[in-house]
Amino acid sequence: xxxxxxxxxxxxxxxERQEAHRWLPARPLGPxxxxxxxxxxxxxxxxxxDEVDGRQMRVGDHWLTxxxxxxxxGFDLEPEIIAAVPEYLARxxxxxxxxxxxxxxxxxxxxxxxLTDLLGAEDSLALPTIxxxxxxxxxxxxxxxxxxxxxxxxxxxxxxxxxARAWGATVQRFDDNNPAELEEMLxxxxxxxxxxxxDGLNSMTGNIPPVAExxxxxxxxxxxxYIDDAHGFGVIGERRPDELSPYGSRGNSLIxxxxxxxxxxxxxxxxxxxxxxxxxxxxxxxxVKNHLKAATSPHxxxxxxxxxxxxTVQAGFALNARRGDTIRADLHxxxxxxxxxxxQLGLTSPNRSGSPIIEIPIGAPERIxxxxxxxxxxxxxxxxxxYPMVPREKVGxxxxxxxxxxxEEISHLLEVLAEVAEVADMLSDSxxxxxx
Ligand SMILES: Cc1ncc(COP(=O)(O)O)c(C=O)c1O
Numbered sequence: 001x002x003x004x005x006x007x008x009x010x011x012x013x014x015x016e017r018q019e020a021h022r023w024l025p026a027r028p029l030g031p032x033x034x035x036x037x038x039x040x041x042x043x044x045x046x047x048x049x050d051e052v053d054g055r056q057m058r059v060g061d062h063w064l065t066x067x068x069x070x071x072x073x074g075f076d077l078e079p080e081i082i083a084a085v086p087e088y089l090a091r092x093x094x095x096x097x098x099x100x101x102x103x104x105x106x107x108x109x110x111x112x113x114x115l116t117d118l119l120g121a122e123d124s125l126a127l128p129t130i131x132x133x134x135x136x137x138x139x140x141x142x143x144x145x146x147x148x149x150x151x152x153x154x155x156x157x158x159x160x161x162x163x164a165r166a167w168g169a170t171v172q173r174f175d176d177n178n179p180a181e182l183e184e185m186l187x188x189x190x191x192x193x194x195x196x197x198x199d200g201l202n203s204m205t206g207n208i209p210p211v212a213e214x215x216x217x218x219x220x221x222x223x224x225x226y227i228d229d230a231h232g233f234g235v236i237g238e239r240r241p242d243e244l245s246p247y248g249s250r251g252n253s254l255i256x257x258x259x260x261x262x263x264x265x266x267x268x269x270x271x272x273x274x275x276x277x278x279x280x281x282x283x284x285x286x287x288v289k290n291h292l293k294a295a296t297s298p299h300x301x302x303x304x305x306x307x308x309x310x311x312t313v314q315a316g317f318a319l320n321a322r323r324g325d326t327i328r329a330d331l332h333x334x335x336x337x338x339x340x341x342x343x344q345l346g347l348t349s350p351n352r353s354g355s356p357i358i359e360i361p362i363g364a365p366e367r368i369x370x371x372x373x374x375x376x377x378x379x380x381x382x383x384x385x386x387y388p389m390v391p392r393e394k395v396g397x398x399x400x401x402x403x404x405x406x407x408e409e410i411s412h413l414l415e416v417l418a419e420v421a422e423v424a425d426m427l428s429d430s431x432x433x434x435x436x
Pocket of ligand 1: 228
C-alpha cells in the first residue's frame, strides 16, 4: 500500500513551496537518500496514527499491532501510572518553564536521588533527552582532547561528537566494539582528555557490548568511557540468584547488568523508552555533575521535562519496585517466544541476548518495500531498517516487543513472519523498488 498523493507533501505543490525549495541545500542526501525515499513512499514510515487501543494502532481505517514502540515495560498504558498524573498537575501546573539553572522543582531532586540509588552510582543529572545530553555533555567532557567513537554508535552520539569537533576536539573512529583496535589507538594518542563513546544495549542488534573489556582498556589508558544505554535502562539490570529472568533484576541498566563499577564510566540513558516519559539522565560523580551543570546549555538554557513526565517517572519507579521484575519476566518470555518461532521458520536475527529488540535482515535491500508492504497489509507495524540505519547487508526490519503486547498479537506476528519467510524466498532479486 503506497502513500497517496494527498499524504505526500510535495515541495512542488504550490508556487510558495517552490520558493521554499530554494531554501534547501542543493546537496544530494547521499547515504540518507534511501531513507528519504521510503519516508515519502512507504506506509510503514512516518505513519500518522489516529488512535491507539492497547498495542493496537489505527492508521486511517487500518488497524495494526504495534511492534515498533520502545515502551518496553508497557508503562504508557498502566492505569496506576496514568492515574498518578492529575495530582501532580494540580500541585505543579503543566510545565515548569524555568531552565534548571534558574529554578528546579523539587521533583527533579527526588528523581535524581531515587535514580542514583537504583543505579548504585555516585550521582546523576536529569535533562530532557539523551540527544540534549550527547550534544552538550560530549563536547563538555572532550574539551580540546580526543574522542574515540564507535563507528556504529547511535546517530545522536555522532552528532554530539560533531559538536565537540566544532569546539576543538579531535574525533577518531574505531570498529564496532573492537577493544583491541581501540587500545592501539589510545596508546598512540598524545592528548588529554580522552573520551570513548559507545552504545550500550544496541538499538538494532539488541546485543550487549563488551563492557568489561572496554572498561579495562579505557581505564588502563586514562580515558573516560561514555555509554548510551537508552534501550537497556528499565529492561536489563543486576544479576541475582533469585532473578525472575535473564534480564536480571530492577532494570538498573547495563553497568549493573554486567557487574562493572562506575569507576571511569559515564552512563547515559533515559526514561523515554522503558518508562514512557520524557526525561533522560547521566550517572556520574558529583564533581562531574556540578561541572556539567555550569558547562552545558540544556541545564542552563533549555526548558525542562513537563510535569506529566516527572509524574510518570515517579509513578514508574514505584511500579518498577513493586512489579518490575514480574513485568520483565513476562517481556522476556514473549520475546523468547518470537525468537524461538523465528528459529523454527529459519529466520535469523543478530539478537544473541534475548533482549526485546529483534532485527531481521532480509538478504536483499531491494526487497524492503515489498516485505514492508506485506507486514503492513497484514496488520503488523515494525520499524523498517534501510541503509544507513543498518549496514547494507543487514537491511530489513526491526521488531520491538513490549510487555503490553498480548500473546494473541505474538501468535499473529509469527503467522505473518511465516508468510514473510515464504514471500522472501519467492521474490526474485529483480523485484523493482517503488521509484522504478
Ligand atoms: C541509542 C539511542 N540513543 C539516543 C536516542 C535518542 O534519545 P532521546 O529521544 O532521549 O533524545 C535513541 C532514540 O531512539 C537511541 O536509540
